[in-house]
Amino acid sequence: MKVAIDTSTCTGHGRCYVVAADVFGCDDDGNGVVKLDRVPSELEAQARRAEQSCPERAIAIAAGD
Amino acid sequence: MSAQAPSHVPAGLVRAFDFNYRGPIAELFSRFDALRDEGRALWLDVPLPSADLKPVRGAWLFTRASDIRAALQNTELFSSAPGEGPTVMPPMIPIFLDPPEHTRYRRLLTPLFSPAVIKQMEPAIRARVERMVDALAARGSCEFVSDFAVEFPTRVFTSWIGLPEAETPRFVQLNSVLIHSTSDQERAVASMSAIQVLTDLIKERSAQPRDDLMSRIIALDFDGRALAHDELLRIAMLLFLAGLDTVAAALSFSFWHLAQTPADRRALARKAVPTSEAVEELLRRHTFVNLPRRAARDAEFAGVSLRKGDMVILSLPLASRDPSEFERPTEVQLDRPSNRHFAFGLGPHRCLGSHLARLELQVALDTWHRRIPDYRLDGEVSCYAGTVMGITHLPLRWQA
Numbered sequence: 001m002k003v004a005i006d007t008s009t010c011t012g013h014g015r016c017y018v019v020a021a022d023v024f025g026c027d028d029d030g031n032g033v034v035k036l037d038r039v040p041s042e043l044e045a046q047a048r049r050a051e052q053s054c055p056e057r058a059i060a061i062a063a064g065d
Numbered sequence: 066m067s068a069q070a071p072s073h074v075p076a077g078l079v080r081a082f083d084f085n086y087r088g089p090i091a092e093l094f095s096r097f098d099a100l101r102d103e104g105r106a107l108w109l110d111v112p113l114p115s116a117d118l119k120p121v122r123g124a125w126l127f128t129r130a131s132d133i134r135a136a137l138q139n140t141e142l143f144s145s146a147p148g149e150g151p152t153v154m155p156p157m158i159p160i161f162l163d164p165p166e167h168t169r170y171r172r173l174l175t176p177l178f179s180p181a182v183i184k185q186m187e188p189a190i191r192a193r194v195e196r197m198v199d200a201l202a203a204r205g206s207c208e209f210v211s212d213f214a215v216e217f218p219t220r221v222f223t224s225w226i227g228l229p230e231a232e233t234p235r236f237v238q239l240n241s242v243l244i245h246s247t248s249d250q251e252r253a254v255a256s257m258s259a260i261q262v263l264t265d266l267i268k269e270r271s272a273q274p275r276d277d278l279m280s281r282i283i284a285l286d287f288d289g290r291a292l293a294h295d296e297l298l299r300i301a302m303l304l305f306l307a308g309l310d311t312v313a314a315a316l317s318f319s320f321w322h323l324a325q326t327p328a329d330r331r332a333l334a335r336k337a338v339p340t341s342e343a344v345e346e347l348l349r350r351h352t353f354v355n356l357p358r359r360a361a362r363d364a365e366f367a368g369v370s371l372r373k374g375d376m377v378i379l380s381l382p383l384a385s386r387d388p389s390e391f392e393r394p395t396e397v398q399l400d401r402p403s404n405r406h407f408a409f410g411l412g413p414h415r416c417l418g419s420h421l422a423r424l425e426l427q428v429a430l431d432t433w434h435r436r437i438p439d440y441r442l443d444g445e446v447s448c449y450a451g452t453v454m455g456i457t458h459l460p461l462r463w464q465a
């Protein structure tokens with residue numbers, strides 16, 4: 001699984017790095033950053049939850065590596 | 066009724082809707098939900114009270130979460146600039162600005178409200194809540210709104226920005242008039258008092274900075290210059306208005322639900338659900354802000370023709386409770402797996418104070434349920450509507 005944040009849409013709600021702290025972190029303003037763009041299978045549920053928690057729909061998930 | 070709507074509004078879309086609803090709390094949110102079946106876009110033929118805009122007769126309302134999201138993210142079409150005519154206060158920064166001006170101020174202020182900065186406030190906030198809850202626990206009952214929900218965030222805010230905490234009751238009063246009064250005269254008087262309080266604070270901290278938020282804002286470098294007094298005042302005014310009453314409303318709605326729902330109280334007390342996720346779900350189901358915007362030009366949107374200057378209401382409760390985005394949206398599911406709620410708005414104007422609000426809510430729910438795990442409603446609950454909604458009276462009891 002691969003994840004990406006659309007930085008032009010992210011406004012720093014901060015949900016991704018709360019629900020998926022192993023996959024996402026944040027910059028100094030609180031905008032989300034991807035820590036692991038290739039998500040190992042044990043963290044896929046976390047990454048999906050982050051995608052489902054982003055009010056801006058700024059997180060994209062793609063299958064494969 | 067339809068005679069009042071502008072000629073470009075189809076008569077079939079005109080609805081009466083009372084934003085000053087004062088009826089039972091059970092219908093506070095469902096009356097918004099009911100509008101969803103009336104159409105994708107409606108024209109509400111009503112006077113709209115709000116913090117800064119003069120009441121306007123009539124506004125568009127979009128009922129679908131997808132349209133509301135698109136509108137919040139499209140500041141080029143949906144402007145936040147106040148309309149023409151007198152306002153009771155100077156336009157607040159950055160909420161009443163559009164990009165690119167908005168972007169410059171927002172970029173300047175955002176680091177002061179980042180999760181990392183707010184996290185440093187946690188020990189002091191926790192200690193404050195523990196003191197308040199300890200004092201209440203012994204009493205066996207309380208009126209939650211005035212005894213806790215208003216007092217707690219107001220004290221956090223006043224000490225953070227640098228205002229004297231002893232004057233909290235006065236700030237609560239000013240804030241309440243500015244946000245809820247329907248009298249322009251009353252609001253103008255309260256506005257002048259608030260401007261005086263904040264002007265004094267700005268002058269004092271400009272002369273002698275301290276370790277508080279006002280001093281940090283004064284010290285900011287705005288593209289090579291300091292912020293002018295007028296800019297500082299317009300920023301401080303927004304913080305004063307936005308930071309007090311919203312957390313109080315969120316706390317009150319949450320405890321209103323929990324007082325009636327033993328299973329959810331137990332889940333919180335036993336930490337069966339992360340408090341952070343419970344807070345998101347309580348915010349979603351009780352999303353309480355309706356945001357005013359203005360069409361910046363003629364455009365087609367949500368199946369209707371907007372005319373430049375038309376007032377638009379972006380109803381966050383309608384979006385947060387839309388069944389096309391949330392399964393069984395009127396129910397609380399504390400660990401709801403998919404929760405892209407709208408409680409803090411979204412797009413470039415996303416609530417700047419959201420990280421502080423979340424921290425305050427999490428600490429309050431945690432501490433309260435550790436100390437007072439069981440409680441119930443103890444009388445009539447009353448609420449207020451307006452573009453911002455909340456609870457005025459919430460009696461709770463935990464001892465016979």
